[in-house]
Amino acid sequence: MTASTWLLDDVLVVPMDGPADAPLGAVRRASLRVRGDRIDAIGDLAPGPGERVVAGAGRVALPGFVQGHVHATQTLFRGLADDLPLLDWLRHRIWPLEHAHDAASTRASARLTFAELLAGGTTTVQTMESVRHAEVVCEEALAAGLGAVIGNCLMDLPDGGVPPGLPTTAAAAIATTDALRRAFHGRGGRLAIAVAPRFVLSCSDELAHAAAGFARQHGLRIHTHAGEHPAEVAAVRARFGRDYVEVLHAQGLLGARTSLAHCVHTTPAERDLLVATGTAVLHCPSTNLKLGSGIAPIAAYDALGLRLALGADGAPCNNRLSMLTELRLAALLQNLAAGPGAQPAARMLWHATRGGARALGLDDEVGRLAPGLRADLVLLDLDDAFLPVGVDGAAALAGAIVYAAGERHLHAVVSGGEVAVRDGELLHCDRAALRAEAAAALPAVLRRAGLAR
Ligand SMILES: [Zn+2]
Structure with missing residues (x-):
């Protein structure tokens, strides 16, 4: 036929x-x-x-736009974590809320995410999900019909204000990714499973090495955060005695299949490591401003030949999932950081499309x-x-x-x-129904998180 x-x-x-x-x-x-x-x-x-x-x-x-960094599981929490710096944002809002998700509330969040992404022209996205229920996000990505690279976030350290019960053991974290891989990797021709350590501070050395080995064994992408906020960077230096990207390198997590969200704060030695390993950077300008993290040196990264993608990150730290918003902001910020013309509009548009596809290893597809x-x-x-x-x-x-x-x-x-x-309208989903589903799911999540108003 x-x-x-x-x-x-x-x-x-x-x-x-x-x-x-x-x-x-x-x-x-x-x-x-x-x-x-x-x-x-x-x-x-x-x-x-x-x-x-x-x-x-x-x-x-x-x-179609390619977004390199989104958290579908967080979309339900839009507007619940405004005006906080990164580590407080995580400890006091996002981790308790993620821990309080069940499958139904995760599904509501994922449906909102993929509808909003498509409505804004994003047809391929890489996402990092919570510790649990990532399978629901995979199901909804398949139903939405966009391209997706999805990973359950890996975290096994109970300290740093993480709610008890959110982190798992290293073995359980990898087993969850493996179950996702078996069930979803390659499904529909557009869905891939990634290995997604949350960030350096939430993973033991054992888990980080296991994640790197598992990704290598199965040819999976690695998706994590790095160098986002000065306080986080200082905490990494205090714990490990070296800088963020150096820690990731020592753990075996850098490489051509790896992409790092943010990289707002990197030293020359860290940039050399990114170049030497072919690691990609995922730029999330709205989030970097909203959490007060800084301006990522995207023009400098581009001049070094690093692969770059743009992303909206999570709805609670943006609070949109709009590529056109990220595009405009990314271009404006580089005019400030590197001078007008250092990243002209045409180059930014390239990062939002072909550059993003290259950063995710999808250049032959999208x-x-x-x-x-x-x-x-x-x-x-x-x-x-x-x-x-x-x-x-x-x-x-x-x-x-x-x-x-x-x-x-x-x-x-x-x-x-x-x-x-x-004509600007989503054809396959009813926005009012999505909103009603989200409104019905949220109160129980807030109760379980101890954040009920
Ligand atoms: Zn993120």
Whole structure:
């Protein structure tokens, strides 16, 4: 049986396949044919007999966004942990709340997450979940139809204000990841399981080494946090007598399959280690500002050749899961940190798409618009009085998208060839029902966490 096709007709295609100084590639008006879950062809294409045609005139087609760092399990906790620095945010809110999750509340949180991601044009995401119930998140990622790299977070140290019962033993933590691997890795062609130590302070040396070995044995990605907040960095130095990335390296956790969220605070020696091991960095600008952590030196990392992705991190530390928000903020912050032009809008857009795909090892699958790749598309409608008029050239187009556009300009989102958003509305889920499900699940979680109001 031949997979069905449809044609996106006469759209401005932004392939995101260009070199570093012109990352958008050859932007051109063309038609794009989708066959099943893949891009079949891009060019001057006539519709086949009976082929469905979607009008693209006046719109811009980008690759679906790739987010490198999100916590689906935390979305239910949006607005419950505002205005706290990282370690207090974890100890007083996030760990007790994660510990109080059951499968039903985790499911409500995951559904909210994937709906919000798709609504904002994110079609591939890497997430770190809580110690328990990550299988529910995997089920919901499959149901949502986006690409996902998911890991249960590994933590086995009971100190540092962690609620008793949240950490497990090292063996149990790895066994949970192994069960996820057996059940979900490769399922649907778009779901991968990652090994996800929470952060250096929550893992014993035994667990960290076991995690590195397990990831190597099964060819899995490693996803963890590093160098986020000055107080955390100081605590790592006090415990280990060396810096964060050096500890991760000694534990065997760095490498081409590893990505580290944040890296706001790194020494030159740590940066050398990131380069030498080919480790990727996941930049979460909203979170870094909201928790008062600092500005990650993304322009410097890019100049070193590190692979970079953007991410919204958790809803309680953002409080959005919007790539367009992260894109704008990331670009503005680097103009401040490194000077205007050090990371131009076009380069940031590259990090949000192809660069993100490279950071997650998915460059052959997503992040560009090219025949054979997965049909993940964002369709923007930039014909708006409040956006730049007379946009001429790739740099101006990238500037319009990164600095001026918002989610109201997202006309459609296609994930794996399926239209998930049309006219700005999610087609396959009911936002009111999602909100009602979340509202029903939250009170019991707050009670169990001792945070009931
Ligand atoms: Zn995080």
